[in-house]
């Protein structure tokens with residue numbers, strides 16, 4: 001399965017509008033220079049990020065309450081690169097778009113907190 005980031009990287013590398021069924025989002029050099037960019041592709045608003053040599057793409061609006069992910073800080077959370085929503089600070093993994101949250105061990109709440117994927 002190809003990730004959104006891989007598809008957008010392909011588009012950025014060589015796709016002209018309509019070529020191969022792709023829609024051009026922006027050039028890779030433009031994204032590299034900016035580090036992030038909001039684009040609209042086939043009516044969908046997408047936040048593109050260029051971090052550590054990789055291209056990532058997420059829906060621009062946070063699924064919690066619609067915060068603008070394009071404006072979020074990029075942070076490493078226990079080895080996972082995340083964008084931190086500027087509105088309520090949810091951490092969303094760049095590679096999968098999953099939300100991380102801080103959890104505890106209910107049997108020992110004083111134990112060190114750790115980040116988990118929602119639903120795990």
Ligand code: FES
Pocket residue numbers: 062063064065066067085086087088089090
């Ligand atoms: S809108 Fe993103 S965390 Fe609330």
